[in-house]
Amino acid sequence: MASFTEENYLKAIFHLSAQNEGKAVSTNELAEVTQTRAASVTDMLKKLSEKEYIHYKKYQGVTLTESGSQIALKIIRKHRLWEVFLVEKLGFKWDEIHDLAEELEHIKSKELTDKLDYFLGHPKFDPHGDPIPDAQGNMPSVGTTQLSKMEQGQKLTIMGVSEDSAPFLQHFDRLGLKLGLEVSLTDISDFDHSLELQTESGQNIRISSEVAQNIQVKARKLS
Ligand SMILES: [Zn+2]
Incomplete structure (x- = not known):
């Protein structure tokens, strides 16, 4: 099972590689978004690679393995579902929810996530217009x-x-x-x-x- 920090790295790699149109993510890019020193990033990448969540070769950057990518999609799914919940059910404004969702996304219970999804009526988009991956980890394509x-x-x-x-x-x-x-x-x-x-x-x-x-x-x- 991935730790809080490991989950955040997998999520960061997923987002960065989507921005790079699927290309490998560099240690420097990761150091910048996670606000950590490159040396600590390298340590974490070794750990993630041992767990077979990422493909990592020094100087060639990082890509997610299938299991790493599934974890990232689960985190993103939870993040975006919680954002919908916070706005639609608790009345938060859309500029108040991201930091809360950053914490809520790490709750491990699959049952909670599935019930939340059902309770919200299986939303396809979060309040920022981002697509919400389904329970199988499929990200709806948006064509924007x-x-x-x-x-x-x-x-x-x-x-x-x-x-x-x-x-x-x-x-x-x-x-x-x-x-x-x-x-x-x-x-x-x-x-x-x-x-x-x-x-x-x-x-x-x-x-x-x-x-x-x-x-x-x-x-x-x-x-
Ligand atoms: Zn957010």
């Missing part, structure tokens, strides 16, 4: 794209955010954005790559390129 990769003139629906931190989510709220909002991408600045969105009601919202990199959208077909 980073807003920053879209072209001027496109009509879009805001589907999710890829940053869970409170300052980002509060900024997102203050801009008047929300999940499900339909917008047109009316301008992309040549100077700083900031974007202008126009809502259905004609309101213009200017956002920085950094914000746009953390918003997931789907293109809507022109009718």
Whole structure:
């Protein structure tokens, strides 16, 4: 069985490798996201490799084995289900839940997770728009794209955010954005790559390129 720290490493490797489009994750990347020294990361990687949760060769980076990936998906499933619970049943705001879910995700009981899933009505997405893996560890495919990769003139629906931190989510709220909002991408600045969105009601919202990199959208077909 994996410890609290081991679970967090497997989860971090899973997320980083998804960001790298499946490529191996480097020790430095892991040191950065886990905020630990590279030497301690290396020690942990040796441990995870002995347990056959990861494939690890010095200087070649890390990938998850099938069993490592199953553990990571279980943690992510619990994290996202708890986030739904906190918002829908306990009335937390979406910028208040990530740190709580970071702790709740480590409760081992499969029965609790399955009952929570049932109680919530088998949600497919968490409050940030991230897909929730099912009990078999299948991650639903979402088909969303980073807003920053879209072209001027496109009509879009805001589907999710890829940053869970409170300052980002509060900024997102203050801009008047929300999940499900339909917008047109009316301008992309040549100077700083900031974007202008126009809502259905004609309101213009200017956002920085950094914000746009953390918003997931789907293109809507022109009718
Ligand atoms: Zn979260």
